[in-house]
Amino acid sequence: AQSVAQPExxxxxxxxxxLTVKCTYSVxxxxxLFWYVQYPNRGLQxxxxxxxxxxxxxxxxxxxxxxxxxxxxxxxxxxxALVSDSALYFCAVRDSLYNFNKxxxxxxxxxxVKP
Amino acid sequence: GAVVSQHPSWVICKSxxxxxxxxxxxxxxxxxxxxxxxxxxxxxxxxxxxNEGSKATYEQGVEKDKFLINHASxxxxxxxxxxxxxxxxxxxxxxxxxxxxxxxxxxxxxxxTRLTVT
Numbered sequence: 001a002q003s004v005a006q007p008e009x010x011x012x013x014x015x016x017x018x019l020t021v022k023c024t025y026s027v028x029x030x031x032x033l034f035w036y037v038q039y040p041n042r043g044l045q046x047x048x049x050x051x052x053x054x055x056x057x058x059x060x061x062x063x064x065x066x067x068x069x070x071x072x073x074x075x076x077x078x079x080x081a082l083v084s085d086s087a088l089y090f091c092a093v094r095d096s097l098y099n100f101n102k103x104x105x106x107x108x109x110x111x112x113v114k115p
Numbered sequence: 116g117a118v119v120s121q122h123p124s125w126v127i128c129k130s131x132x133x134x135x136x137x138x139x140x141x142x143x144x145x146x147x148x149x150x151x152x153x154x155x156x157x158x159x160x161x162x163x164x165x166n167e168g169s170k171a172t173y174e175q176g177v178e179k180d181k182f183l184i185n186h187a188s189x190x191x192x193x194x195x196x197x198x199x200x201x202x203x204x205x206x207x208x209x210x211x212x213x214x215x216x217x218x219x220x221x222x223x224x225x226x227x228t229r230l231t232v233t
Contacts, residue, residue: 036224043121043208044159044224090158101147101212103222105158 002027004074004091006106013081014114021076021109023091032094033074034103035065037087044090050074061085081113118142119211121225128199128232136194136228138209145211148192149222150184153206165192189213199232206230 004025013019025031032051036044048059055067065076076089091106118141128134138148147166151159163179165171165186173179181203183195192211196203206229210222 041124041206041227041229043119043226044210046221046223099164101149101164101222102161103159107158108156 002093002095002102002104004033004093004104004106006089006091006109008109009107010110010112012112012114015083016080019078019081019085019111019113021089021091021111023074023076023106025072025074025091025093027093027096029096031067031074032096033065033067034092034094035059035063035074035076036090036092036105038090038108039087047076047089081111083113083115086111086113117221117223119145119209119223119225121207121209121228123228124226125229126231128230130200130232131198133195133197134199134230136196136207136209136230138192138194138211138225140190140211140213140223143211143213144189145192145213146189147212148186149210149212150182150192150194151208151210153208153227155206159208162194196230199230201232204230204232 034049035047038044048057050057050067058064063078088108090108092103095102120139122137150162153159162177163171163173165184167186167189171184186192208227210224212222
């Protein structure tokens with residue numbers, strides 16, 4: 001079965017500081033991992049994905065994520081946080097075995113960036 | 116590119132009535148569309164997958180007679196909540212999968228529809 005876990009409900013960081021939003025995964029087959037961001041009353045916006053290749057994936061708005069197979073993690077990072085980064089972040093894994101269309105989302109992590 | 120729209124963005128309806136939500140892919144053809152439901156402060160739960168011209172595939176526990184999905188064209192899918200009840204109040208998000216100029220097979224999400232049943 002495919003699943004992702006986001007262990008932190010909320011992350012607080014000061015503007016200008018680096019941020020990390022954690023995600024661990026459990027998959028059968030190859031992991032296809034994604035990060036999305038959601039602003040209040042809005043849909044999800046794609047940030048980045050890992051399919052194959054380099055473990056460090058660069059995405060939109062200066063975000064990046066590191067795929068770590070041994071730790072089954074895919075943490076989202078940004079070197080310098082902005083107040084405008086405050087939002088809800090979802091990690092997701094795509095089913096690579098039975099239904100390639102199906103995404104499994106984590107519970108979400110609320111990021112608060114304080115000025 | 117790869118824009119998905121939803122209409123309406125917010126709807127309030129009375130208990131017992133039906134409400135239709137539209138999901139459109141604006142600049143690409145969506146071979147498959149998906150409907151998600153999101154409860155407050157919770158993650159997205161896939162409700163159903165629809166392919167153009169065929170019946171939707173519903174996830175376990177989702178009532179197909181209550182949540183009617185129609186994928187009439189490659190750019191439009193509709194979700195109709197029939198005989199709505201207050202417990203159907205939620206944020207409904209669609210996504211569309213298709214081929215765009217920049218990617219193949221990715222899912223693009225709509226902005227969501229807030230349904231409140233009184």
